Amino acid sequence: MGSIVALLGFSFGITMTSGGVLEPVQTALRSWVIEIDEETVTLDLLLRVNPWLLVLVCVAAGGWWLLRSPAGGYQRGWSWARTGVVIGVIATLAWPISTLTGREYGLSVTEPIRTISEFLFTGDADQISWAGFMWLGIIPGAYWAARSHGEFAWRAPGAQRILQALGGGVLMGVGAGIAGGCNIGHGLTGVPLFGLSSLTATLSIVLGVWAGAYMLFGGVAFERRVRGAQRA
Numbered sequence: 638m639g640s641i642v643a644l645l646g647f648s649f650g651i652t653m654t655s656g657g658v659l660e661p662v663q664t665a666l667r668s669w670v671i672e673i674d675e676e677t678v679t680l681d682l683l684l685r686v687n688p689w690l691l692v693l694v695c696v697a698a699g700g701w702w703l704l705r706s707p708a709g710g711y712q713r714g715w716s717w718a719r720t721g722v723v724i725g726v727i728a729t730l731a732w733p734i735s736t737l738t739g740r741e742y743g744l745s746v747t748e749p750i751r752t753i754s755e756f757l758f759t760g761d762a763d764q765i766s767w768a769g770f771m772w773l774g775i776i777p778g779a780y781w782a783a784r785s786h787g788e789f790a791w792r793a794p795g796a797q798r799i800l801q802a803l804g805g806g807v808l809m810g811v812g813a814g815i816a817g818g819c820n821i822g823h824g825l826t827g828v829p830l831f832g833l834s835s836l837t838a839t840l841s842i843v844l845g846v847w848a849g850a851y852m853l854f855g856g857v858a859f860e861r862r863v864r865g866a867q868r869a
Contacts, residue, residue: 639794643806644750650810651751652758663815671833680831691831714786728825731771738767743826746772747813805849816841 653659671678681688699721706717714720731743742748749772752764783789794802813819816838818827823842827835 638792639798639802642799643802643809646803646806646808647810647813648750648754650807650812651747651814652754652810653807654811654814655751656755659811659814666815667817678833680833680836683833688831714782714788724825728829731826735767735771740767742768743822744771745818745822745826746775747817747819747822750810751814 654663673682676682679688681691684691703718703721715723728744732741735742745768749766749768752766753769753772755761756764756769780789809819813822816823817834818838820839820842823832823835823838828839
């Protein structure tokens, strides 16, 4: 239930930022654009190197990290290696499949939530795209994954956690609206293209999550949770 409340807050935050009261803030912050030769800056363009060279470096670094990481999965889920391969294949196939519908973009969560919200508020069916159906598939997919690993259960947190979930969801929506994407759109679509905006957004998300977890759980408790997840 806390996740459902957070999702509603996420939708409210995006709606306020894209076409709502916070749209002027979004427009002002997005007006700062860095370009090289009238092209949006990417890491390979900034460094003046072949992008495939960066791909090789990332593959080597990622492979080294996987070899040194624990082999077990989180709780009773898949291993890191299996998860990474499957997500990588899905993220790759998303490009040509989405292009077949006239949408030239990869995986995204922020965009479909925004368009679905606009469809529900306005009734404009043109707002629904391939990404909207992809997002709707996340719900039964997550349900099936939880059931197959014996982790599905209805959970109802207390009033304080509900308010935290709502507030956090709104902040996530506002941040994703201003940044033009979330950890999926930036991390799985923008970062592989070496977009500086996606690299900046993804790094900021990581730092924000760590800071929020530290504030919520405290230093000692947070370190115990990290060690427990690593052992799992």
